[in-house]
Amino acid sequence: MSPLPADPAVLLERARADDRVALARLLSYVERGGETATAVARLAYRSDVPFTVGLTGAPGSGKSTLTDGLITEVRDGWPGAAAIPQVAVLAVDPSSPFSGGAILGDRVRMSQHALDPTVFIRSMATRGHLGGLSLAVPDAIRLFGAAGIGVIIVETVGVGQMEVEIASAADTTAVVVTPGWGDSMQASKAGLLEVADVFVINKADRPGVREARRDLEQMLDLARPGAWRPEIVDTTATAGEGVAELWRAVARHRDHLVRSGQLVVRRTDRLAQELRRVLLARTEVRVDELVVGEEFTTAVKALAAGELDPYQAADGLLGG
Amino acid sequence: MSPLPADPAVLLERARADDRVALARLLSYVERGGETATAVARLAYRSDVPFTVGLTGAPGSGKSTLTDGLITEVRDGWPGAAAIPQVAVLAVDPSSPFSGGAILGDRVRMSQHALDPTVFIRSMATRGHLGGLSLAVPDAIRLFGAAGIGVIIVETVGVGQMEVEIASAADTTAVVVTPGWGDSMQASKAGLLEVADVFVINKADRPGVREARRDLEQMLDLARPGAWRPEIVDTTATAGEGVAELWRAVARHRDHLVRSGQLVVRRTDRLAQELRRVLLARTEVRVDELVVGEEFTTAVKALAAGELDPYQAADGLLGG
Numbered sequence: 001m002s003p004l005p006a007d008p009a010v011l012l013e014r015a016r017a018d019d020r021v022a023l024a025r026l027l028s029y030v031e032r033g034g035e036t037a038t039a040v041a042r043l044a045y046r047s048d049v050p051f052t053v054g055l056t057g058a059p060g061s062g063k064s065t066l067t068d069g070l071i072t073e074v075r076d077g078w079p080g081a082a083a084i085p086q087v088a089v090l091a092v093d094p095s096s097p098f099s100g101g102a103i104l105g106d107r108v109r110m111s112q113h114a115l116d117p118t119v120f121i122r123s124m125a126t127r128g129h130l131g132g133l134s135l136a137v138p139d140a141i142r143l144f145g146a147a148g149i150g151v152i153i154v155e156t157v158g159v160g161q162m163e164v165e166i167a168s169a170a171d172t173t174a175v176v177v178t179p180g181w182g183d184s185m186q187a188s189k190a191g192l193l194e195v196a197d198v199f200v201i202n203k204a205d206r207p208g209v210r211e212a213r214r215d216l217e218q219m220l221d222l223a224r225p226g227a228w229r230p231e232i233v234d235t236t237a238t239a240g241e242g243v244a245e246l247w248r249a250v251a252r253h254r255d256h257l258v259r260s261g262q263l264v265v266r267r268t269d270r271l272a273q274e275l276r277r278v279l280l281a282r283t284e285v286r287v288d289e290l291v292v293g294e295e296f297t298t299a300v301k302a303l304a305a306g307e308l309d310p311y312q313a314a315d316g317l318l319g320g
Numbered sequence: 321m322s323p324l325p326a327d328p329a330v331l332l333e334r335a336r337a338d339d340r341v342a343l344a345r346l347l348s349y350v351e352r353g354g355e356t357a358t359a360v361a362r363l364a365y366r367s368d369v370p371f372t373v374g375l376t377g378a379p380g381s382g383k384s385t386l387t388d389g390l391i392t393e394v395r396d397g398w399p400g401a402a403a404i405p406q407v408a409v410l411a412v413d414p415s416s417p418f419s420g421g422a423i424l425g426d427r428v429r430m431s432q433h434a435l436d437p438t439v440f441i442r443s444m445a446t447r448g449h450l451g452g453l454s455l456a457v458p459d460a461i462r463l464f465g466a467a468g469i470g471v472i473i474v475e476t477v478g479v480g481q482m483e484v485e486i487a488s489a490a491d492t493t494a495v496v497v498t499p500g501w502g503d504s505m506q507a508s509k510a511g512l513l514e515v516a517d518v519f520v521i522n523k524a525d526r527p528g529v530r531e532a533r534r535d536l537e538q539m540l541d542l543a544r545p546g547a548w549r550p551e552i553v554d555t556t557a558t559a560g561e562g563v564a565e566l567w568r569a570v571a572r573h574r575d576h577l578v579r580s581g582q583l584v585v586r587r588t589d590r591l592a593q594e595l596r597r598v599l600l601a602r603t604e605v606r607v608d609e610l611v612v613g614e615e616f617t618t619a620v621k622a623l624a625a626g627e628l629d630p631y632q633a634a635d636g637l638l639g640g
Contacts, residue, residue, distance in 0.1 A: 038631055045629035264624075271623045271630075276611050278634040283603035291596050303591045304584075309365035310591075311358055314598040 015147045030139045041139040052152040054170030061176045062202040069243035085150025088120040092156045168195040176200045179208030204234035335467045350459045361459040372472040374487035377496030382522040389563035405470025408440040412476045488515040496520045499528030524554035
């Protein structure tokens with residue numbers, strides 16, 4: 001094979017023709033941000049995206065092992081063996097300042113599917129500014145789609161606002177808790193409830209499963225009634241227990257989305273949110289250009305001299 | 321006294337005439353954000369601001385007790401008793417979703433200066449969006465200045481990026497650590513080193529002070545050499561020990577700022593950072609206006625139909 005070109009358009013052609021090295025390069029572009037990321041995002045844009053499952057939960061709740069189990073379900077249990085979809089995992093750690101290399105290697109080595117050519121595992125870390133990951137994740141999902149991958153699992157570590165936002169960029173979001181979770185995640189409960197389509201109580205071989213389930217049921221009882229009440233599935237991912245049932249629960253939610261027309265509504269909502277983020281990113285670029293200009297320096301001097309206030313100065317710079 | 325008016329201009333006149341209730345109302349406006357916050361900020365803008373000390377450190381490092389001790393130093397130890405400055409404390413908790421009321425009461429009750437009319441203590445919590453506090457804090461400092469308060473202590477809980485940004489909106493920033501801090505704050509060390517003008521090892525009656533000091537000295541040895549090497553002061557705030565020395569260290573740093581001309585440079589840098597944040601806030605308002613418009617809805621439909629990509633759509637909406 002000829003050496004990897006730098007041109008995103010050529011790389012995308014190759015990724016479409018099953019070249020996973022070209023796909024990995026495009027994902028790196030998207031992760032890094034800046035002009036090339038924008039160029040790749042524009043080339044790879046498609047309104048049709050693969051089915052995406054989000055998996056979020058506190059560190060140590062066993063998401064990686066659950067993901068591995070779900071991959072097995074997709075690969076072994078997909079109805080109609082002739083068309084088993086390829087699977088991609090996007091493991092996102094919003095709190096990690098590291099890029100690609102190190103965690104990627106670890107995450108891949110940890111997987112029992114590391115050697116399966118139909119499974120593509122990729123880590124993604126922050127791009128240095130808040131919101132960068134929220135922009136990169138949907139672009140990555142579209143790149144997977146362009147490369148013919150049919151099922152995507154987006155795995156995020158943590159239960160903060162950013163993590164939940166990323167996980168909810170999926171069609172079906174599963175929130176992973178463990179027995180005894182309630183006390184440690186008191187503050188995040190409302191946010192988790194809002195995004196969860198399925199709840200997973202993992203490490204269900206430990207004491208406290210009944211209490212965790214009762215806790216979740218109570219939360220759900222108190223929540224605003226909607227068309228969908230999240231199922232609660234017990235799993236012991238390390239032993240493979242409950243994972244097939246989790247996959248069935250995910251599939252049931254997906255069926256509900258399709259039948260109710262919510263799939264289209266959700267995806268359109270996601271596009272609206274993404275467009276808002278792109279608008280903010282574009283205006284931020286414009287502000288960064290302003291800040292290095294001569295007019296900005298003059299405005300700061302006027303502030304220091306008390307001749308202008310910051311709002312007058314800003315409106316002047318923005319031509320308002 | 322007549323009931324409190326709502327008009328910011330009238331409130332500001334009253335605050336200038338020592339009406340602390342009017343001052344508190346203005347601070348609430350600034351904390352809440354939106355159009356009224358902008359109006360207050362514009363009215364209260366002044367290039368001349370009081371001397372401001374930032375105090376940041378992990379929860380439980382004893383910042384509140386240290387602040388109380390520093391207030392006593394200012395009130396008792398200011399050279400030239402005829403002109404003892406009034407003191408304001410702005411206690412900021414970027415991680416807290418609560419506004420004004422509750423924590424404010426707690427923070428005031430905790431202080432031994434709660435009944436001193438020359439000491440003004442105020443808590444400030446997030447205004448619901450990232451960056452809101454960074455905008456509110458300099459406005460609050462200017463309001464204190466307008467009200468004739470001469471020394472301000474900005475106390476922030478935590479050592480994350482946001483907390484450090486807020487604390488560094490001061491003329492002199494003191495970073496509070498405790499014995500044994502090194503292991504728990506490994507990740508924040510670089511950021512703390514960047515903003516610290518003074519290091520405080522509080523709870524110095526506990527074991528591990530020597531190690532903490534050695535740790536800090538090593539960090540400082542490795543840091544880029546600058547004109548100012550932060551002093552390290554041991555305190556036991558609960559017993560009042562070392563607090564006078566801390567205040568002297570703060571005063572020495574202030575003298576250095578004034579003599580070297582760095583005070584003007586720092587304050588101008590702060591104004592530039594503030595102007596950038598106002599620019600971002602103003603463009604965010606513009607984006608929020610776009611998002612509720614008809615053109616936005618049309619753009620989202622075009623995205624869903626695959627007729628546009630998000631960047632084309634954004635540039636179209638921004639008229640670019």
